[in-house]
Amino acid sequence: MPTDPPGLTTLPGIYVHIPFCLSKCDYCAFVSLPCRRPPGSYLQAVLRQARQLAELTWSREQVFGSLFIGGGTPTIYPPEQLAALLGELGGLFRLEADAEITVESNPNTLSLEGLQQLRRAGVNRLSIGVQSFDDQLLRAVGRGHDRATALAAIARVRQAGFENFNLDLIYGLPGQSAEQFRADLATALEAEPTHLALYQLTPEEGTPLAARLAAGEQTLPDDDQCATMEESARKLLGAMVYEQYEISNYCQPGYQCRHNLNYWRNGSYLGLGAAAFSCLDGLRIGNVRGPGLYRRLLAAGQAPYATAEALGREAAFRETVIMGLRLSRGVEIAELERRFALTPQAYYGTMLTRLLDLGLLTLEEGRLALSERAFPLANQVLSQLV
Numbered sequence: 001m002p003t004d005p006p007g008l009t010t011l012p013g014i015y016v017h018i019p020f021c022l023s024k025c026d027y028c029a030f031v032s033l034p035c036r037r038p039p040g041s042y043l044q045a046v047l048r049q050a051r052q053l054a055e056l057t058w059s060r061e062q063v064f065g066s067l068f069i070g071g072g073t074p075t076i077y078p079p080e081q082l083a084a085l086l087g088e089l090g091g092l093f094r095l096e097a098d099a100e101i102t103v104e105s106n107p108n109t110l111s112l113e114g115l116q117q118l119r120r121a122g123v124n125r126l127s128i129g130v131q132s133f134d135d136q137l138l139r140a141v142g143r144g145h146d147r148a149t150a151l152a153a154i155a156r157v158r159q160a161g162f163e164n165f166n167l168d169l170i171y172g173l174p175g176q177s178a179e180q181f182r183a184d185l186a187t188a189l190e191a192e193p194t195h196l197a198l199y200q201l202t203p204e205e206g207t208p209l210a211a212r213l214a215a216g217e218q219t220l221p222d223d224d225q226c227a228t229m230e231e232s233a234r235k236l237l238g239a240m241v242y243e244q245y246e247i248s249n250y251c252q253p254g255y256q257c258r259h260n261l262n263y264w265r266n267g268s269y270l271g272l273g274a275a276a277f278s279c280l281d282g283l284r285i286g287n288v289r290g291p292g293l294y295r296r297l298l299a300a301g302q303a304p305y306a307t308a309e310a311l312g313r314e315a316a317f318r319e320t321v322i323m324g325l326r327l328s329r330g331v332e333i334a335e336l337e338r339r340f341a342l343t344p345q346a347y348y349g350t351m352l353t354r355l356l357d358l359g360l361l362t363l364e365e366g367r368l369a370l371s372e373r374a375f376p377l378a379n380q381v382l383s384q385l386v
């Protein structure tokens with residue numbers, strides 16, 4: 001199911017956060033608790049919040065273009081429970097007929113039967129957290145699966161009929177060489193995924209990995225080595241059918257992740273589950289982070305919100321420019337003008353002229369975009385526009 005080409009306005013999405021994993025990876029700072037059997041009561045809480053949000057006039061007026069169950073590891077739940085959740089959500093919200101429905105997964109939670117059940121429940125896109133095919137590197141960051149498990153899981157995903165699937169890979173792992181990363185990429189490409197997400201490892205404070213790095217027990221590849229890995233990915237994938245449509249994301253033509261495109265365009269979305277965020281036409285609401293508190297609040301009939309923020313027009317404009325510039329296509333000037341009555345030229349003035357003169361940004365066909373040579377320097381360039 002190819003997704004819309006970039007440039008079309010995306011419909012709002014629905015995100016469901018599942019904060020449980022079989023084990024905790026050593027670099028993970030996401031809201032996710034290790035457990036063997038995730039509580040069914042958590043899914044009940046998600047449904048309670050879904051019912052609250054479905055009552056909003058705003059929700060009733062929307063047609064949603066995507067539903068993304070992420071985590072954590074959503075596939076830690078038995079497939080029949082995920083299928084039931086999807087069925088309930090489909091009854092509460094108006095989903096587009098060919099809505100993109102993604103489930104995130106880890107290789108050690110994917111059985112053929114479970115995958116087939118998810119297909120029958122309407123899931124049409126699967127995202128698999130492979131991270132690496134190198135057993136030594138996987139062990140170095142405490143991943144709970146190995147190469148053989150990942151390869152078998154990918155084969156089952158295909159066998160179950162998922163034509164549209166993403167593989168997540170991480171580069172910059174402890175002790176990883178550029179050669180090892182190229183080997184990971186080559187193995188990933190043999191599986192012919194429609195989408196590849198390549199993220200650089202960031203050692204988040206408070207994680208076991210950060211502690212080992214601080215103690216000198218492990219070291220990460222330096223910036224130059226990571227830049228080489230990025231560059232080799234860009235070259236290898238560019239020579240194939242893959243398009244780098246976002247700084248960290250590549251896809252076969254027509255297979256952009258529609259759900260994430262909506263985020264990068266600063267669109268609206270509903271967020272269900274602990275630590276999830278909703279954004280309703282610029283009003284951003286954050287759910288409480290703890291899964292236990294989230295469940296208790298909803299069981300007591302209360303709203304599970306911890307934060308609410310309405311961005312002013314200029315702040316929302318800046319945010320939309322910065323997020324949109326992550327896309328290789330960039331941002332449409334006319335669209336910005338329509339939404340915010342502002343243009344980058346008028347708002348950023350000489351700063352924008354300087355970035356254009358330096359060849360870091362381009363302004364062509366009514367779109368402002370990072371130039372090809374600015375892609376590796378994206379963070380530095382974007383920080384000028386905050």
Ligand code: SF4
Pocket residue numbers: 020021023024025027028029030032071072073106129
């Ligand atoms: S699988 Fe993902 S969410 Fe779960 S612990 Fe590992 S990095 Fe965190």
